[in-house]
Structure formats: structure tokens, C-alpha cells
Amino acid sequence: MSKQNIINFVVTLLLALILSQFLPWWSVMVAGFVSALFFSLKKVAVFLVPFLAILVFWSVHAFIISSGNDFTLAKKIAVLLPLGGSPYLLILITGLVGGLAAGIAALLGKQCSVLVKG
Amino acid sequence: MKYIKLIATLVLTIVVFYCLNTKLGSVPPIGKFLDPVAGVWQNDTDEIIDGNVLIEGLSASVTIHYDEQFIPHIFAENDADLYKAQGYITAKHRLWQMEFQTHAAAGRLSEIVGESALNYDRQERRRGMGFGAEKALEVMLDDPEISIYLEAYRDGVNSYINSLDIKSYPVEYKLLDYKPEAWTTKKTALLLMYMTKMLAGGDEDLEYTNLLRKFGKDRFDLLFPDFFDVNDPIIPKETDWSYINVDRTKTPQSELPLDTIRETIQKPNPDNGSNNWAVSGAKSTTGNPILANDPHLGLNLPSIWFVMQLSTPEHTAMGATLPGALGVISGFNNHIAWGETNATRDVLDWYKIEFKDASRTQYKHDNQWKNTSVRVEKIKVKGAATVVDSVIYTHHGPVTYDHTFKSDNPKAGYAMQWIGLIGGNNQLPFLALNKSKNYEDYVNALKTYTAPAQNFVFASTEGDIAIWIQGLFPNKWKGQGKFLMDGTNPEHDWQSFIPQEFNAHVKNPERGFVSSANQHPVDENYPFYVFNDGYETYRNRVINDFFKSKEKFSIDDFKDLHNNNYNLKAAELLPHMITSMDISLLTSEELEIYNQVKSWDLNNDIDQIGPSIWTAWWSKLYNMIWDEFDSEDELLVTPYAYQAIYLLKNHPEDSFMDILDTPEKETANDLFVLAFKEAAKTLTDWKAKNGDYNWQAYKGTRVGHLLQALPAFSRFDLPIGGDRNIVNATSSTHGPSWRMIVEMSSPPKALGIYPGGQSGNPGSKYYDNMIDDWAAGRYYELNFMQHVNSTSGLISTQTLNPSK
Numbered sequence: 001m002s003k004q005n006i007i008n009f010v011v012t013l014l015l016a017l018i019l020s021q022f023l024p025w026w027s028v029m030v031a032g033f034v035s036a037l038f039f040s041l042k043k044v045a046v047f048l049v050p051f052l053a054i055l056v057f058w059s060v061h062a063f064i065i066s067s068g069n070d071f072t073l074a075k076k077i078a079v080l081l082p083l084g085g086s087p088y089l090l091i092l093i094t095g096l097v098g099g100l101a102a103g104i105a106a107l108l109g110k111q112c113s114v115l116v117k118g
Numbered sequence: 119m120k121y122i123k124l125i126a127t128l129v130l131t132i133v134v135f136y137c138l139n140t141k142l143g144s145v146p147p148i149g150k151f152l153d154p155v156a157g158v159w160q161n162d163t164d165e166i167i168d169g170n171v172l173i174e175g176l177s178a179s180v181t182i183h184y185d186e187q188f189i190p191h192i193f194a195e196n197d198a199d200l201y202k203a204q205g206y207i208t209a210k211h212r213l214w215q216m217e218f219q220t221h222a223a224a225g226r227l228s229e230i231v232g233e234s235a236l237n238y239d240r241q242e243r244r245r246g247m248g249f250g251a252e253k254a255l256e257v258m259l260d261d262p263e264i265s266i267y268l269e270a271y272r273d274g275v276n277s278y279i280n281s282l283d284i285k286s287y288p289v290e291y292k293l294l295d296y297k298p299e300a301w302t303t304k305k306t307a308l309l310l311m312y313m314t315k316m317l318a319g320g321d322e323d324l325e326y327t328n329l330l331r332k333f334g335k336d337r338f339d340l341l342f343p344d345f346f347d348v349n350d351p352i353i354p355k356e357t358d359w360s361y362i363n364v365d366r367t368k369t370p371q372s373e374l375p376l377d378t379i380r381e382t383i384q385k386p387n388p389d390n391g392s393n394n395w396a397v398s399g400a401k402s403t404t405g406n407p408i409l410a411n412d413p414h415l416g417l418n419l420p421s422i423w424f425v426m427q428l429s430t431p432e433h434t435a436m437g438a439t440l441p442g443a444l445g446v447i448s449g450f451n452n453h454i455a456w457g458e459t460n461a462t463r464d465v466l467d468w469y470k471i472e473f474k475d476a477s478r479t480q481y482k483h484d485n486q487w488k489n490t491s492v493r494v495e496k497i498k499v500k501g502a503a504t505v506v507d508s509v510i511y512t513h514h515g516p517v518t519y520d521h522t523f524k525s526d527n528p529k530a531g532y533a534m535q536w537i538g539l540i541g542g543n544n545q546l547p548f549l550a551l552n553k554s555k556n557y558e559d560y561v562n563a564l565k566t567y568t569a570p571a572q573n574f575v576f577a578s579t580e581g582d583i584a585i586w587i588q589g590l591f592p593n594k595w596k597g598q599g600k601f602l603m604d605g606t607n608p609e610h611d612w613q614s615f616i617p618q619e620f621n622a623h624v625k626n627p628e629r630g631f632v633s634s635a636n637q638h639p640v641d642e643n644y645p646f647y648v649f650n651d652g653y654e655t656y657r658n659r660v661i662n663d664f665f666k667s668k669e670k671f672s673i674d675d676f677k678d679l680h681n682n683n684y685n686l687k688a689a690e691l692l693p694h695m696i697t698s699m700d701i702s703l704l705t706s707e708e709l710e711i712y713n714q715v716k717s718w719d720l721n722n723d724i725d726q727i728g729p730s731i732w733t734a735w736w737s738k739l740y741n742m743i744w745d746e747f748d749s750e751d752e753l754l755v756t757p758y759a760y761q762a763i764y765l766l767k768n769h770p771e772d773s774f775m776d777i778l779d780t781p782e783k784e785t786a787n788d789l790f791v792l793a794f795k796e797a798a799k800t801l802t803d804w805k806a807k808n809g810d811y812n813w814q815a816y817k818g819t820r821v822g823h824l825l826q827a828l829p830a831f832s833r834f835d836l837p838i839g840g841d842r843n844i845v846n847a848t849s850s851t852h853g854p855s856w857r858m859i860v861e862m863s864s865p866p867k868a869l870g871i872y873p874g875g876q877s878g879n880p881g882s883k884y885y886d887n888m889i890d891d892w893a894a895g896r897y898y899e900l901n902f903m904q905h906v907n908s909t910s911g912l913i914s915t916q917t918l919n920p921s922k
Contacts, residue, residue: 020153020155020156021155024150024153024156024284025138025139025149025150025153025155025156025157026135026138026139026149027155029131029134029135033131058152058153058154061154061155061159062152062154062159065154065159065160065162065163066159066162068163069162069163069164069881070883071162072162072880072881072882072883072885073158073159073161073162073289073879073880073881074159074162076830076831076880076881077158077830079829079830080293080828080829080830080831090152093152094152094154094159097138097148097149097152098149098152098153100134101134101135101138101149104127104130104131104134105131105134107127107130107131108124108127108128108130108131110127111120111123111124111127111128112124114120114123114124115120115121115124
């Protein structure tokens with residue numbers, strides 16, 4: 001993993017953590033977008049690094065909250081969605097959704113940075 | 119190229135944002151919903167029930183102790199603070215339910231769920247639910263004391279709503295993607311209307327009119343007699359009514375309109391009902407009166423009930439409350455205990471309205487043209503334009519059916535006259551009961567209660583027991599309101615009401631007990647007109663026989679009776695069917711099932727197969743008898759089970775027994791065989807698909823979430839016996855929604871349980887924690903705290919402080 005990748009990962013994660021205190025769920029999109037503007041990555045990493053950063057953020061956060069309550073609600077939501085009642089699958093899906101949003105926004109950020117620099 | 123890429127990624131970003139931020143069909147906005155910071159994960163926790171909270175407008179601190187069942191015990195310094203705290207605490211645990219039920223009452227569900235609820239909403243508005251709530255609110259706000267409490271409750275609920283942010287909204291708001299709105303005093307009135315509709319919003323007048331026209335008066339009277347041949351009324355038969363000095367309204371010489379009606383609005387569930395009873399000290403093993411109540415309502419999560427203790431230095435009461443209404447509804451204090459069953463009286467009638475012309479601004483009444491009024495109902499619809507429905511009102515009430523709704527004549531309509539639309543202060547009586555100390559207080563508390571009429575059972579530490587059938591009842595002429603009436607004839611109007619003191623009641627009867635189970639309130643000797651408008655005929659007899667079976671009764675006997683699964687209906691027909699059926703016509707498989715039901719002991723217990731066979735057999739048989747009632751052109755209603763069984767046994771060759779589709783002329787005995795064969799096939803097919811048809815599995819009792827019984831938030835296949843018409847009245851979706859037993863010692867000892875949990879949050883362990891114990895027939899001892907400083911059996915304490 002290149003240094004640039006690690007910086008982008010950390011910045012995306014920190015930005016998302018901070019922005020989530022003030023903004024709705026789409027703060028992760030802002031985080032992905034902004035970090036792509038300033039810490040430009042290449043090829044698949046443009047998407048993958050912020051994707052992984054938010055996947056980690058959302059799934060770990062979800063796990064911490066829910067495990068403290070024996071996954072009582074997570075088990076029910078995993079029936080509702082429907083994910084066979086598995087809270088772990090729900091945690092994974094949560095991470096993937098957040099990651100997807102951040103990764104896509106990062107693609108846009110990357111194109112904006114290309115435009116500005118080019 | 120880079121511009122193309124920019125535009126492509128911009129579009130992609132917008133699409134992803136839109137899809138994750140928007141509710142698509144029944145899928146919640148998935149990004150917003152799954153966000154661990156503010157979405158549904160935040161609800162995966164129990165409510166915080168300790169510490170200090172600042173509440174605007176409190177005059178002093180309020181202490182709330184939570185016990186092991188998560189029951190809040192509120193200790194306030196005065197009534198206004200008490201009801202403010204009740205509003206706050208109820209909202210804290212049941213906010214979504216409070217709003218959803220009152221939206222349902224007001225015909226506002228389309229706002230939340232969209233067009234699919236539009237027909238429901240129109241129906242509720244044409245029933246006059248909003249109109250009735252406004253009338254009731256007017257009366258309640260006229261009472262200076264009640265208006266202060268209603269406003270205090272409102273402010274308490276709103277203090278809680280204002281403390282919320284998007285993170286802390288209940289799960290259902292996140293799922294449906296909307297926000298709570300402010301609570302109002304009207305919403306309390308709407309909740310009371312919701313109960314009035316549920317319990318006093320039924321009638322069969324229009325169906326009966328169709329039957330009368332189709333079969334004639336003699337046949338109608340055979341099918342729907344005013345009284346069945348058995349009657350074990352609430353008020354004992356030997357009661358002397360000679361003190362009543364008001365006459366029944368004289369029957370006018372007039373014709374009834376025999377119109378054909380094809381469709382009506384939705385009726386409340388006929389299984390809505392209840393049991394209550396009390397034994398005197400002389401009939402109790404401890405010498406203290408004992409009282410019990412179990413209202414049978416839809417089994418829902420969150421439960422319709424929320425248990426609380428409500429205390430000030432002057433009074434303290436505990437029991438089941440209704441989220442949205444003030445005070446305890448079924449409960450006890452240090453002096454008295456009380457509970458309700460539905461009084462099931464005909465307080466909803468229909469009038470044919472003749473309009474002068476298609477403008478419908480005038481209608482005929484008493485040989486004059488009188489002006490109508492219009493109530494414009496604006497129904498907001500999620501994701502679509504607002505729908506406007508103009509409902510015409512006459513002096514009777516709303517013209518529910520007209521050419522814009524389930525009818526077709528632009529110059530005629532059917533108007534509803536309903537006790538629920540008259541307006542009444544039905545909050546005051548409950549608050550007065552909470553504070554009552556003896557029989558006189560109880561009688562005074564009930565006096566102004568109008569609807570839904572209830573059988574209020576009573577017991578006191580002084581040793582009195584009583585039951586009052588209380589509501590506002592029109593004094594009807596014989597036959598009035600059984601059928602559609604003539605809206606032009608003033609003699610068809612309700613002429614007067616039965617004076618309250620002549621409502622049927624009994625205090626300390628000789629037999630040593632009082633009871634009610636939605637049966638006939640009285641026998642034919644009661645001077646006012648009462649007919650069978652859906653009275654229950656089985657539970658009451660089992661209950662009364664039980665209390666006649668021995669000298670003394672204990673709390674354990676009460677528990678046994680709550681959980682009694684004896685099927686009297688089956689007992690009155692099954693042996694007859696078994697002996698009169700020609701079994702030579704059965705195959706060997708059918709014979710096996712026949713022998714199984716033959717050996718059944720008539721108890722609807724969970725592990726038996728007899729009740730499943732009986733249920734399948736009875737249901738096929740019932741439908742076969744009434745094939746004459748299948749009609750697409752007119753709406754009909756089939757007779758009550760009791761009268762069907764009466765005909766099967768006493769008129770087995772009646773022409774109703776014939777199956778019209780066959781050339782043969784069937785009799786009751788033929789139907790027994792034919793129905794049995796169909797039932798055997800149904801059961802065999804069921805077994806191939808689902809396994810053994812023991813009663814638990816075949817009945818499949820469930821407690822469904824209020825929102826279309828979302829399976830994720832519901833409980834299924836509960837191990838509980840009973841059925842409709844059985845004292846343990848648990849059918850598949852209906853049953854004892856609160857079981858309470860109170861012994862009138864000092865202080866009283868009380869047991870209670872309900873099929874749910876105190877928390878409305880599906881993420882809380884208290885969401886459904888009582889269900890298994892309820893199904894097993896167990897109870898919790900209610901911790902009736904005598905002092906704010908008691909500490910035993912508590913899990914935490916929260917203090918509400920006045921904000922400066």
C-alpha cells in the first residue's frame with residue numbers, strides 16, 4: 001500500500017468521523033469527495049481506498065453499538081431487509097453501503113481535482 | 119474527455135445519493151437508515167431511565183421509579199405535574215404508537231404510507247372520526263380542570279418530542295422516513311374516538327335491512343331474535359326494575375325503507391370483547407373481595423396498554439393506561455379496583471336521506487326542507503396530490519354513503535347517527551375513578567361517561583362489589599335502529615336518552631359475585647328496548663357456572679378461570695353431531711379423524727388435536743348452512759353461532775339446511791357428513807403442508823406489529839390455548855390484551871400481565887418480554903409502591919426537574 005493510499009484512507013476516515021457529528025449520513029460522501037480532491041489516488045484505488053475507509057468506519061461503529069445490546073434490533077432488521085436474520089450480514093451490508101457512497105463521491109472528487117490541476 | 123468523465127461521475131454520485139437517501143417502495147432510504155451515527159443502529163439499545171431531565175413548566179420535581187417489569191411509578195406533587203409526567207414518560211416509550219393510532223383514528227394514514235391507505239382514510243372521515251373528536255374536545259375543554267390536565271399531558275408529550283433529534287427517533291419513523299409532529303389535546307380526543315370506534319362502532323342495520331327484504335320478517339326473526347332461548351345476563355334475572363319510572367318510547371306507525379345496499383364501511387372486529395368479575399368478601403377465601411379484568415382486543419406490538427403507577431400526595435393508582443389518554447383505565451388504588459368489558463349496545467343507526475336536488479344543500483325532514491352542512495376533508499397523501507372529500511352532514515350525522523362513496527343515487531344518501539359523534543367528556547370519569555375511595559365515588563365518577571359504553575366492575579376494601587352498565591343510551595322504541603330508518607320521519611329520530619340512574623346495575627347481589635363477558639346486559643323485564651346486537655352467549659355461562667360451583671374462591675381460582683379453555687360451544691353441538699351423523703359414509707381415513715374428535719375432552723388446550731378438528735368441522739358446516747346468503751348484489755350477514763346451533767338441533771329440516779347447488783334436499787344431518795368430509799380434507803392437506811395439526815399449530819396465535827404486522831417486529835406461533843367464545847378468548851390474532859387480578863386487602867395485592875412489553879422499541883429487551891409468561895398463563899405481582907422512598911424491586915430512578 002502506497003503512502004498516498006494510507007494518507008487518503010486516514011483522512012477519509014477522520015473527515016467522516018468529524019463531519020458525521022454535524023451532517024447527516026451523506027457526510028461520508030463529503031469525506032470521500034474532499035479527500036479525493038486533496039489526496040488524489042490512481043486507478044482502482046480512487047474508489048477502493050475511501051470505500052474501505054468508510055466500510056471500516058460504518059461496520060465497526062455498527063458492531064460496537066449493536067453488540068452492546070446483544071444485537072437485539074440488528075437481528076430484527078436483518079429479518080426485515082431480509083438478510084436471513086443475521087446481524088453480521090447486516091453489519092457487512094451497512095459497511096458496503098457507506099463505502100459505496102464514499103467511493104462514488106471520491107470518483108467525482110478525483111475528476112474535479114483533474115479539472116482544477118489540468 | 120475529462121469533461122465527459124466529470125459529468126459521468128457527477129451523474130453517478132447524484133444517482134447513488136438519491137437511491138440511498140430516498141424511500142423506494144417499502145425499502146427505507148438505505149443510506150440514511152443504515153448510517154450507524156444517526157440511523158437504525160442508534161435504536162439498538164434500551165431507553166435511558168436514570169439521571170435528571172429538565173422539563174419546562176413543571177412546578178416541582180417528579181420522581182419516576184422503574185421496577186423489574188419496566189413499569190414506571192410516577193410520584194408528582196400535584197395533578198398537573200402528574201399528567202405532564204405521564205405524557206412525557208408514555209411518549210418516551212410509545213411515541214410512534216401514540217401518533218400512529220391517532221393518525222389512524224383521524225384518517226391520516228395516507229400521509230405516512232401513501233395512496234394504499236386512501237380508502238381507509240376516506241372511510242374514517244366519512245365515519246365522522248375527526249368531527250366526533252372535535253365535539254368531544256369542545257366538551258372536555260369546557261371543563262376547566264380537565265382542560266388543564268389535557269394541556270399538561272400535551273406539554274409533557276411535546277417536551278419529549280422536542281428532546282429528540284434524528285438519531286433518537288423511534289425505529290418506525292426511520293423505516294417510513296418521516297418525523298413526529300407535535301401532540302395536541304385533539305389527539306387525546308382522537309385516541310378516545312379510536313377506542314369508541316373499536317368498541318361501539320359496530321352495527322348490522324344495513325345488512326339486516328337486506329335480510330328483511332330478502333327473507334321477510336318471520337324468517338328474519340327466526341334467524342336474529344332479540345333474545346336467544348338461553349340468557350344469563352350481566353344483571354341477574356331476578357332484579358326488580360319497578361323503581362324505573364320512565365317509559366320506553368312508543369313505537370310509531372311507520373314504514374321502514376327497504377333499500378338494497380351493496381357495500382358498507384369496515385366494521386370493528388366482532389371478537390373485541392372482554393371478561394370481568396368480582397367476588398364479595400363472603401365468597402372469597404381470604405374474606406377480601408377479589409376482582410379480575412381481561413379486555414380482549416387485537417394482539418399488537420406495541421401493546422395497546424402501558425402499565426403505570428400514578429401518584430400525588432393525595433392519591434395513587436396503578437394499572438393499564440392507554441398511550442394517548444390520561445390516568446389509569448383498568449386498575450386499582452388503595453381503596454377500590456375497577457375494570458371494563460364492552461357493553462355492546464346499539465348506539466349506531468342509519469337513516470335514508472332524501473335530498474331536494476343534486477346540489478344536496480337541503481334534505482327532507484318533518485315535511486320541511488332543511489339545510490345540510492358540508493365538512494371538507496383534506497386528505498394529504500405521501501408522494502401524491504392532496505385528496506379532497508366533501509362530506510355532507512344532516513342533524514342525524516354525516517351522510518357516509520352517497521353517490522361519491524359506495525352508493526349511486528345523487529339525490530339520496532345514508533346518514534349515520536352515532537353516539538360517538540355526540541361529544542362527551544370521557545376522560546373525566548377515568549380520572550375520577552383513579553381517585554375514588556368507595557362505592558359512592560365510583561358511581562359519581564361514572565355518571566357523565568357516554569361512550570364506548572362499558573360494564574364497569576367494581577370492588578372496594580370496604581367490602582362492596584358492583585357492576586354498572588354505563589354509557590349514554592338512546593331510549594328506543596321496540597325495533598328502533600335494528601334496520602335502516604326513514605330520515606324524513608321525525609319519529610324515527612332518537613327521541614330521548616335513558617336517564618343515567620336507570621342504566622342497569624347491581625350492587626352486592628345475593629349470589630356474592632358480579633360478572634360480565636359481553637353478554638346481554640339484562641333479561642326481557644328491563645323496561646327499555648335492548649336487542650341482541652352481537653351479545654356473546656358462551657363465556658358468560660362458563661364464568662357464572664364457575665362461581666356457582668363452590669362456596670369460596672381464591673386468587674388461584676381466578677387465574678384458573680382466566681386460563682379456562684372449556685369450549686361450551688363445541689359442548690353444545692359436537693355430541694349431537696357425533697351421535698346423529700351416519701358414519702357408514704366415511705372412509706377409513708375420515709373415520710380415524712372422527713374417532714379423534716369423538717375422544718376429545720372439549721378443552722381447547724395447545725397439545726390437543728380435537729379443537730382443530732372441531733374448528734375445521736364447524737367452519738365448513740357454518741358456511742354450508744348459509745349458502746343462501748352468498749350474494750354479490752346485496753350485502754348480507756350470517757346469523758350468530760348460537761342461533762345456527764339452535765337451528766341445527768331444533769329445526770334440522772329447515773330449508774336453510776338445503777344446499778342450493780345440489781338437486782337433493784339436504785337436512786342438518788346430511789350437512790354434518792358433508793362438512794366433516796370437507797373438514798377432513800382440509801386437515802389432511804394442512805398436515806401434508808405444515809405437520810401435525812395440534813391446536814397450538816393449527817390456531818397459530820401471533821402478536822403482530824401495528825404496522826401491517828411486519829414479521830420482523832412480530833411474534834408467531836405462541837403456545838397458548840383457548841379461542842373465541844372461550845373464557846381464555848385467545849384466537850389467532852385476538853385475545854386477553856391485559857389480565858389483572860386484584861385482592862382488596864389493605865393495601866391491595868395485584869397481579870397483572872399483557873402480551874407485549876413496556877417498551878415500544880423493537881431494540882429493547884422490554885419490547886416483547888411478557889409474551890412468553892402471558893402465553894403460559896403466568897402473572898407478575900404488581901409492585902404497588904406505597905411511598906416514593908420505597909426501594910425494593912426497582913431497577914432505576916429518573917427525576918424530572920422544572921427548567922428555570
